[in-house]
Amino acid sequence: MQLDKGMLTGFLEEVDGQLGRRIRLIAVGGTAMTLLGLKPSTIDIDFDLSSGDAEELDRALKAIPHGFRIDIFRDGLIFSQQLPDDYAGKCIAVKTGLKNIELYALHPLDIVVTKIGRLNERDLQDIEACIGKFGLTKKQVEGRAKLVEYIGREENYKTNVQHVLRRFFG
Secondary structure (H helix, E strand, O other), rough: OOEEHHHHHHHHHHHHHHHOOOEEEEOOOHHHHHHHHOOOOEEEEEEEEOOOHHHHHOOOOOOOOOOEEEEEEEEEEEEEEEOOOOOHHHHHEEEOOOEEEEEEEEHHHHHHHOOOOOOOOHHHHHHHHHHHHOOOOOOHHHHHHHOEEEEOOOHHHHHHHHHHHHHHHH
């Protein structure tokens, strides 16, 4: 099922009503790109949050029959990449009017470095959209990628970084 920005925010309104306190959600991957207007929809819902907020979100999600595929990441460990400690401060606020959810989208530079890990055709399209719309430079992508800790075979990530740099920056 494809989820557009309206569907995402509608779902978050339901979640917001189930929360007993404020939490900070950071949309990542396609969810972040949809909220930032970089793509019209996403096939799943991906959020990062602090470990301290995870239990509250989990409780709220269990209270809502939704049927969506939801991936929850914690403390900047997104997919197979551990983002640098400053990632949360670089996120972009998403205005929603929600009472209990502070909603942010992962910065496009961090979207790029997290998509580099898997690097399938859809990831390449997403990387191109982030670079194009936000004017990301080779120096920015290369520098940020060096700060990422890859969980897995580090050489694969480095190879993917070089492929992205050649493909999009020559």
